[in-house]
Amino acid sequence: MASITIDGQTMEVEAGSTVLQAAxxxxxxxxxxxxxxxxxxxxxxxxxxxxxEGLRRLQPSCATVVTDxxxxxxxxxxxxxxxxxxxxxxxxxxxxxxxxxxxxGECELQxxxxxxxxxxxxxxxxxxxxxxxxxxxxxxxxxxxxxxIQCQRCVRMCEEVVGAVALGTVEKGMDTAVTGFEGSLxxxxxxxxxxxxxxxxxxxxxxxxxxxxxxDLAETDTICPHCGTGCQLTVGARKGEFMRVRxxxxxxxxxxxxxVRGRFGxxxxxxxxxxxxxxxxRDGALTxxxxxxxxxxxxxxxxAVEGKAAGGLASARLPNEVLYQFQKLMRTVFRxxxxxxxxxxxxxxxxxxxxxxxxxxxxxxxxxxGRDCVLxxxxxxxxxxxxxxxxxxxxVRRRQTGLLMLSARPSRLDADARxxxxxxxxxxxxxxxxxxxxxxxxxxxxxxxxxxADIGAKIGGQAxxxxxxxxxxxxxxxxxxxxxxxxxxxxxxxxxxxxxTLQQVNSLLKVLDLLGKGPAMxxxxxxxxxxxxxxxxxxPTALPGLGVxxxxxxxxxxxxxxxxxxxxxxxxxxxxxxxLCADGRMGALYIVGTDPLIAYPDRDFVTHALGGADLxxxxxxxxxxxxxxxxxxxxxxxxxxxxxxxxxxxxxxxKVRKFREPAFEARxxxxxxxFVAALRKEPLQPSTQGGILDEIARLVxxxxxxxxxxxxxxxxxxxxxxxxxxxxxxxxxxxxxATDRLVLVTGNSLFHNGYLSERSEILNTVADDPYVEMSAExxxxxxxxxGAQLVxxxxxxxxxxxxxxxxxxxxxxxxxxxxxxxxxxxxxxxxNEYPCPVEVCEAAPVFDSAASTAFEQDRI
Numbered sequence: 118m119a120s121i122t123i124d125g126q127t128m129e130v131e132a133g134s135t136v137l138q139a140a141x142x143x144x145x146x147x148x149x150x151x152x153x154x155x156x157x158x159x160x161x162x163x164x165x166x167x168x169x170e171g172l173r174r175l176q177p178s179c180a181t182v183v184t185d186x187x188x189x190x191x192x193x194x195x196x197x198x199x200x201x202x203x204x205x206x207x208x209x210x211x212x213x214x215x216x217x218x219x220x221x222g223e224c225e226l227q228x229x230x231x232x233x234x235x236x237x238x239x240x241x242x243x244x245x246x247x248x249x250x251x252x253x254x255x256x257x258x259x260x261x262x263x264x265x266i267q268c269q270r271c272v273r274m275c276e277e278v279v280g281a282v283a284l285g286t287v288e289k290g291m292d293t294a295v296t297g298f299e300g301s302l303x304x305x306x307x308x309x310x311x312x313x314x315x316x317x318x319x320x321x322x323x324x325x326x327x328x329x330x331x332x333d334l335a336e337t338d339t340i341c342p343h344c345g346t347g348c349q350l351t352v353g354a355r356k357g358e359f360m361r362v363r364x365x366x367x368x369x370x371x372x373x374x375x376x377v378r379g380r381f382g383x384x385x386x387x388x389x390x391x392x393x394x395x396x397x398x399r400d401g402a403l404t405x406x407x408x409x410x411x412x413x414x415x416x417x418x419x420x421a422v423e424g425k426a427a428g429g430l431a432s433a434r435l436p437n438e439v440l441y442q443f444q445k446l447m448r449t450v451f452r453x454x455x456x457x458x459x460x461x462x463x464x465x466x467x468x469x470x471x472x473x474x475x476x477x478x479x480x481x482x483x484x485x486x487g488r489d490c491v492l493x494x495x496x497x498x499x500x501x502x503x504x505x506x507x508x509x510x511x512x513v514r515r516r517q518t519g520l521l522m523l524s525a526r527p528s529r530l531d532a533d534a535r536x537x538x539x540x541x542x543x544x545x546x547x548x549x550x551x552x553x554x555x556x557x558x559x560x561x562x563x564x565x566x567x568x569x570a571d572i573g574a575k576i577g578g579q580a581x582x583x584x585x586x587x588x589x590x591x592x593x594x595x596x597x598x599x600x601x602x603x604x605x606x607x608x609x610x611x612x613x614x615x616x617x618t619l620q621q622v623n624s625l626l627k628v629l630d631l632l633g634k635g636p637a638m639x640x641x642x643x644x645x646x647x648x649x650x651x652x653x654x655x656x657p658t659a660l661p662g663l664g665v666x667x668x669x670x671x672x673x674x675x676x677x678x679x680x681x682x683x684x685x686x687x688x689x690x691x692x693x694x695x696x697l698c699a700d701g702r703m704g705a706l707y708i709v710g711t712d713p714l715i716a717y718p719d720r721d722f723v724t725h726a727l728g729g730a731d732l733x734x735x736x737x738x739x740x741x742x743x744x745x746x747x748x749x750x751x752x753x754x755x756x757x758x759x760x761x762x763x764x765x766x767x768x769x770x771x772k773v774r775k776f777r778e779p780a781f782e783a784r785x786x787x788x789x790x791x792f793v794a795a796l797r798k799e800p801l802q803p804s805t806q807g808g809i810l811d812e813i814a815r816l817v818x819x820x821x822x823x824x825x826x827x828x829x830x831x832x833x834x835x836x837x838x839x840x841x842x843x844x845x846x847x848x849x850x851x852x853x854x855a856t857d858r859l860v861l862v863t864g865n866s867l868f869h870n871g872y873l874s875e876r877s878e879i880l881n882t883v884a885d886d887p888y889v890e891m892s893a894e895x896x897x898x899x900x901x902x903x904g905a906q907l908v909x910x911x912x913x914x915x916x917x918x919x920x921x922x923x924x925x926x927x928x929x930x931x932x933x934x935x936x937x938x939x940x941x942x943x944x945x946x947x948x949n950e951y952p953c954p955v956e957v958c959e960a961a962p963v964f965d966s967a968a969s970t971a972f973e974q975d976r977i
Contacts, residue, residue, distance in 0.1 A: 119185040124192065136178035136189055137165055147191055148200065148229055150316055151268040152179040155373070155511065156277055162268055163203050164229070167191050175199060200233040209240035210291065211317075212263050220318035222331040226266060247294050254297045256882040257307050257323050257381050265319040267293045271311035277514070278374060278507050280529055281306050295319070306503065306867060307883045309380040313364055313373055324381065324879050325361040329353070334360055337776035338368075338830075340763050341379040342434055342756045343870055345642025346370060346482075346504045347765025347832075348379050352757065357777045359387055359757075368830040370482050370767065376503035377867065377883065378874055383756070385876040386777075390739045392752035393781035403750060408782070408792070415734070415749050416796045418705075422731045425704030428455035428694040431655050432710030433644035434873065436761025436773050438809040439786040440646070440653040441661060442801060443709055446790050449681035450799045451705065454657055454666050454688025455697075458650035460713035462610045463690030466651075466658050468619035473651070473663060476626045478602075478637035479768025479819070479835050485637050486512045490519040490598035492591070493641075494622065495545055496606025497528040500867045501643045505604075505766070506530060519598060521591050523548050524606070525862060526932060527925040536591040538584050539927050542862045542952040543612045546850035548588065549621035553628050555592035560632055601634040606641045608864050611718070613949045617851050642766050643870055649764035652819060652835070657688035662817040678816055681799070691717070692948065698726040706730040707793075709786065710753065712741035712872050715938055718946040721913070736789055739876060742938070753786050754779040756873075760806050762828065764835065770823060771832035859895065860952035861909065861931045861945065869936035887918040887937040891957070892926040899957060906960040909933065911953050914944040917960050931955055 118129045121139050130139045135158070140147050150162035158180040166175035170188040175196065178189075190196070207226065215221050247262045254260050272284045272295060283305035287294050297305070312320045334353035341348040349369025353360045362380050366373040395411035396403040406414070429447040431440055440458070447456050457463060478485050486509055498506045506529065512518040513533045520534045525542040540548040595601055603626060609618050622638075629636040642648060654661035664671030666687050676683055689697065691713070697703040699722070706727070717723045727733055727746050735747035738755035758779040762770050779785065784792070787804060794801045803809055807825055814823045819835040827833055868884035869875055889907050901907065903922040908915055909931060918933065918940060926932070930952075933942055946953045 119183045119187070121183045121187045121189065123189045130183050134183050136167060136169075136176075136181045136183060136187070139183055140178065140189075140191065145191055147178050148233060149179060150225065150229070150266060151270065153270055153274070153314060153373075156270070156273045159269060159273070162266070164200055164233075166196060166199055168193050168196060197233070201235045204230055204234040205238055205240065206291075207266050208234070208238060209242065210245040210263075211266070212244065212261075214264075217327075218261075218264070218318035219321045219326055220315075224318065225316035245291065253323065255305055255307055255323075257309060257377075257879060258305075258312060259321050259323045259326065260295070260297075261319055261321070262294050262296070264317045265293075265295055266317055267291075267295075268316060269295070270314040270316070271295060271320055274310050274314050275305075278511065279306055279308055279310055280506070280510055281308075284311060307377040307381065308375065308503065309377070310374050313375070313380075322361065322381075324384070329355050329360050335776070337757075337774050338365060338772075339757070339774045339776065340645070340765075340771045341375070342645045342773075343376075343378040343382060343874060344502050345640070345645060345647055345766040346502050347645070347763060347767065347769060347771060348375055348504050349771065350375060350379055352383065352776050354776055359384055359777075365830075369771075369832075370508070370765070370769070371504045374504055374507055378870065378880065379504075381879045381883070382868075382874050382877040384879050385873050386755055386757055388739060388876040390876060391755075391780055392737060392740050392744065392750060392783070395752060395782070396747075396750040398748045403745070403747070408784075411749065411751065412792065412796060415793070418732050418748065419796060422704030425731060426455065426697050426702055427451040427453045427705045427707070428689065428697065428703060429453070429707045430457050430460060430691060430694070430709070430711060430713065431650070432460075433458050433642075433647040433650040433655075434756075434871070435646060435650075435710050435786065436759070436806075437646065437649040437653055437764060437770070437813065438761045438806045439709075439759075439790075440650050440655050441813055442787055442790050442804075442809055444653060444655050444661070445679060446794060446801060447707070448683045449679055450794050450797050450801070451707070452684060454684050454686065455694050456655055456657055456688055457691040457694065458647070458655035459610075459644075460691065460711045460716040461718070462615065463692040464610070464651070464656055465616040465619065466656055468616045468623070469651075470659070470663065470665075471623050472605075472619060472626070472638060475623075476603075476630075476636060476638040477768070477837060478639055479837055480637070481769075481834075482508055482639070482767050483512075485602050485639055485767070486518060486604075487516055488518065488598070488600040488602045488637065490521065490594055490600070491602045491604060492521040492523065492595065493530070493604045494549070494606060494609065495524050495618075496608040496641060497524070497526050497864060498604075498606070498641060499529040501606065501608070501865050501870065502641050502766075503867065505641060509533075519594050521594055523552075523591065525927070525930065526864070527923070527927070531925070535594055536587050538587045538591055540584065542860060542930070543614045545609060545612075546614055546618040546621045548584070549618070549625050550850040551588055552592045552595070553621065553625045555589065556596055556625075556628050556632065559592070559596055595629065595634070596632070598634065600636075601629050602637045602639070603629075604639055604641050607643050607647065611863075612951050614851055621850055639766050643865055645765075646763045648766060648768060649762070649770075652764055652817060653813070657690045657693075661813070662819065675816060678812070695723065695726040698729040701729050703730045705732040705734060707734045707736070708743060708747075709736045710738070712737075712743045714742040714746065715872060715941075715943065716935070718943050718951060719948045720941060720944040722948060723943075734793075736786065738783065739872070741872065751789050751792075752781065752783040753789060754783050758783070759785045759787070762810065768819070768835045769832045770820070770828060770835060772828050856929075856954065858954045859891075859929060859931050859957055861911065861933060861955045862952045863933055863935040863942060866934035866936055869934065871936060872938065875936055875938060885921070887916075887940050888921045888934070889918050889957070890921045890923050890926060890932040891930065892928045893922050893924045894928045895931075895957075896920065896922045901957070901959055908958050908960045909945065909955050910958070911945040911955045913947055914941075916940045916942060916945065931957060
């Protein structure tokens with residue numbers, strides 16, 4: 118610790134603290150332009166100069182480390198004169214276009230000049246002009262470099278935090294100009310973080326340009342609906358019309374950063390594809406009707422299917438209160454445990470339970486990844502959870518965290534990793550088994566009696582020969598680390614080997630625990646409230662709080678609170694429910710906010726199955742393809758049109774706030790559940806968002822004590838689940854499936870994750886066209902060139918898209934994003950077949966008869 122006195126106030130600070138950090142703790146304001154908490158100090162703007170006793174010159178407080186006994190002054194006449202002179206120099210070349218600049222009203226330069234600037238300028242030279250017109254760097258970012266004050270926040274944010282290196286500088290001194298390489302942002306993530314940190318109007322959001330002024334906007338703090346990182350953001354709306362998104366610099370896991378989906382992808386709420394009125398099927402076509410007509414029709418149809426099986430499927434993007442009420446409706450009104458919360462897989466909760474019970478860390482991500490070592494298993498963090506990627510990069514570069522990767526696909530984080538083990542899709546279980554065996558073998562004496570003596574022979578030796586060196590390095594890094602975090606991608610759940618892979622994750626965590634590493638674990642969810650969906654019991658075998666359905670005590674507690682019986686038999690997940698539909702044994706299937714027809718890996722089967730349900734009810738905001746097959750369609754409020762809470766990857770509960778009224782005749786999801794329950798004459802109580810949250814806080818152990826008022830600006834953390842950590846440890850992984858064919862895998866792309874983002878017009882302007890990604894080696898072997906149109910063909914179907922050659926991609930693998938509805942990617946796949954064997958060839962050129970005729974006429 119070191120003692121420092123600033124403007125007469127004395128305090129103790131940690132060694133290595135800067136004068137600026139000490140002043141902030143004392144509440145003393147020191148102006149800055151180039152300084153940013155997340156970035157290394159640059160000390161170029163000279164606005165934060167202070168006087169330090171014993172030193173002749175003023176010193177930059179952002180880069181001056183506190184020494185014991187230091188005495189600092191921040192507001193002397195010399196400092197005030199220096200600040201005024203610096204601002205005078207900036208204004209000498211700054212254009213006087215505040216009335217039309219989008220930054221007007223929230224410009225840091227304006228604020229600084231008002232507080233510290235000169236009252237008149239001594240400069241009389243003509244203003245420097247770089248470009249006479251603004252430069253459109255990308256579909257979403259526009260630049261007026263004449264306004265730039267050379268703070269370089271944008272350049273450093275792009276390189277240090279985002280890792281994209283899309284911006285740079287040219288020239289020196291007052292002639293320094295920020296630019297995209299070759300006048301564009303071709304390598305950019307389009308995240309807009311450069312726009313966020315720009316203190317002036319040099320970098321601006323093109324979609325927001327000239328639309329509104331800050332004082333015109335009604336701003337609402339809420340949570341991003343796109344992925345499970347749970348970023349806080351502020352939505353600006355004018356008269357109920359969506360205008361823009363900005364980040365909240367001081368709160369949330371993300372602070373000032375957002376990804377492209379969070380910053381530019383919320384305009385999906387304005388999509389023209391809204392369901393305007395309830396609809397029922399008449400003469401084979403969906404017909405708009407009133408809510409009263411829909412209710413009469415639905416009452417008759419529910420009576421007709423009573424006594425048959427029922428099932429429910431809900432989206433993991435819905436708030437906790439909606440999900441809780443949905444499973445309560447299904448269990449008490451429809452009398453079924455046939456409930457699931459993913460339209461892409463059925464959750465293997467028997468394998469997930471031990472992970473959540475024994476190792477899941479409901480704690481801040483910054484704390485979890487601030488350990489000696491972080492192992493990321495599966496997926497592509499860059500594209501699935503971009504802000505989590507930013508935080509991981511920060512941990513590696515600033516805190517020297519050892520990053521390890523084990524996955525089928527490469528990601529941008531590979532460049533920062535100490536070891537990268539590349540496995541075949543579905544081979545994650547074998548790779549993890551090998552690491553666990555290596556750790557156990559090296560520390561056999563420490564683990565004696567806790568693990569099977571033959572663990573090496575039982576589960577070891579699974580890694581491919583090509584990965585042996587990297588696998589050994591990964592195991593060695595884990596062994597040498599004092600503390601370990603494991604981050605698990607949801608992409609693993611796509612595989613038929615998901616259960617086995619989760620068992621191997623469990624085994625590895627147990628070995629690490631026995632070795633004293635105190636392992637923490639979190640999932641990397643690609644849906645905003647997947648953790649909440651599990652906690653709320655939207656599962657066929659688990660109740661709210663993750664107690665199993667067959668547990669009499671857990672069931673009795675809920676029955677007493679709800680005043681209704683709960684079926685004691687475990688229910689069916691999505692796979693089994695579709696089988697019930699296909700066999701004609703499903704009475705009513707109730708789908709809320711999700712689209713299995715486009716997401717489930719077997720389009721033909723899903724189409725057949727949904728057609729086999731006696732009564733298909735779809736409750737959604739948009740007219741999805743699944744809604745197009747429904748007998749009854751109920752228009753629901755969308756994001757921003759109802760309040761609630763999300764539980765993010767960290768286990769942090771945060772408020773999702775309402776900033777507009779439901780469009781057309783849509784109703785809140787909770788109001789629709791009340792509507793349906795009333796048709797069965799079994800009302801749900803409580804039925805308001807606040808009342809339901811109170812009930813969750815009483816009945817779900819991890820949420821006990823939570824209150825609406827207790828969810829502050831940073832939310833509140835749930836508690837670790839107290840479940841029996843059952844499960845098979847050290848089971849041998851399934852044998853790797855050898856194949857010499859190309860195999861198809863899928864997942865999210867950077868610009869899209871699910872059908873919500875594809876309804877964003879802004880994202881569609883920056884997103885790549887549908888593409889196929891494969892390695893340079895495979896492309897060369899097949900004679901394919903980058904950008905060529907390809908046909909990807911399986912035994913069940915084919916699609917056409919352009920080729921993206923990725924030089925870091927492993928051979929034998931073909932990747933197609935799942936988020937392009939036009940591709941109908943799931944038509945190529947069959948259930949329980951992942952990855953999917955495919956063939957790839959160049960598409961035949963399209964013959965344009967009109968162009969050909971015109972060409973022939975020109976020849977004549």
